Amino acid sequence: MSAAGTDELVLVTGGTGNTGRRVAARLLARGHRARAASRRPEARTDATARSQDSQAPRFESVRFDWDDTATHDPALDGVRRLYLVPPTAVPDPAAHLLPFLDRALRAGVDRVVLLGSSAIAETDDGLGEVYRAVRERFPQWAVLRPSWFMQNFTGDHPHAHGLRGSGEIVTATGDGRVAFVDAEDIAEVGVRALTDERPHNTAHLITGPQALSYADVAAEISRVADRQVSHRPVSRAAMRERLAATGMPVRFAELLAGMDEAIAAGAEDRTSTTVERVTGRTPRSFAAHAAAHATVWRR
Template identity: 80%
Template sequence: MSESGRVLVTGGTGNTGRRVAALLAAAGHPVRAVSRRPEGGPAGVAGFETGRFDWDDTATHAPVLEGVGRLYLVPPTAAPDPAAHLIPFLDRARRAGVERVVLLASSAIAETDGGLGEVYGAIRERFAQWAVLQPSWFMQNFTGDHPHAHGVRAYDEIVTAAGDGRIAFVDADDIAEVGARALTDEHPHNTAHLITGPRALSYADVAEVISRVAGRPVRHRAVSGATMRDRLASTGMPVRFAELLAGMDEAIAAGAEDRTSPAVERVTGRAPRSFADFAAAHADAWRR
């Protein structure tokens, strides 16, 4: 890929963005990884740039698009109306010469939904080369600073409104590899990829796996959607976004995420990582 085909990775320090950027750089593609608080790229890697990008500061938008041919697009977190940010940026990207766009979306959002769902059609209308990634819920939600990880470390529990609903949790590494392929494969994918792990698990199943790895009992505590909304809002999360997440939990309880997909193996040639393998590799995440 030439310099004029530089790949712009928004959300360049996030769960998938930093992984996509690293995969592209390792394969020799020129990359510009941007975020509100950019970090340094891998040492000694030619063609890797970082830069500042803020959805709320449109002055940062045009500079990051200079010389870009392909775009990995991560929506703004907790935005009440992501389409209001993304669609004008897509128009700017097309005018700047971007040819291929890969959008990070969600398995919980359909094209017929408002907000981010509106962006699916906007990408197809504007670009001949595109892909939409619709990953299930991340395995990384149980590590780092995520509330689930904190709940395990502090209280030996995972709290959700998902009841006994099941989810095929997926490793962010697998999502990133599908994204990197969608950005760089010779032929554009021109499809939406539903991306899941190999097996659907309830939160009680997840708690059981973590219990074995952590060496102490961890449980799932099921609460109502209203309780979950209030719990999330009490952390400072915008109420509208808290309502959205609590509603997603209720959809999980009703079976909305009880499915698996062959996308990871179809695109990458290998099976997706299991939660058991992920947990074994991240045992330190649950140490007190």
């Protein structure tokens, strides 16, 4: 599939986050125009900063806050394509996203690529409602449904904090398995969905190449970091309490703990061929990801 629309401005919400910053950097590297939106427009990543140096007119950043609707129309001004990362840690993302999609339509956006989750289907309430809105209301669309990110073990995430601190990953997943996926692969699928001449008009289930339990992940990290770390399984209720104790809204903590329980029951024990089919490259394995990030976990 060929890329098109290099002059069409793409708005990237969550433009400083795991997938958003990678999508923006890739768009820039390929000569597309991108506007990264977040509450910290000054917080450009190395990759986007480098891209800006060489492609100054093609990169913009804008202050954007889901809780401040006055920032929404200015962010959409002149935009034709949208990479939409939902607000994080809110129990009802649809309450933010559906009105934002109305604004996007009014602004002239005709292609939307929504970041969803493998754990959420179109028939579900909440984000599922947003999947339906994107499919029904935009002529060109894609919904990305990635599995759990490998970056949860290295970035600003409770698993990463646990590994760096006590050396524990705590979940209610038991010995259930997840086909963890690298955010680089998600971003690559997203960029194809944004720029391929033919719109994808489908939902993409995106996984890594292999389903692993959290104990498998801990064993691999122990191996590459040369330091013993472990997975501690807890109950769903204990998980909810742990998450809520971090300051997370209780309803969201309950949602995440419920997803863990679904993993324990086997809901995420699957792989898809999406990365290879859409991008032509094999998805990165957890072993390769861990080897590249070993220093993060070393004492």
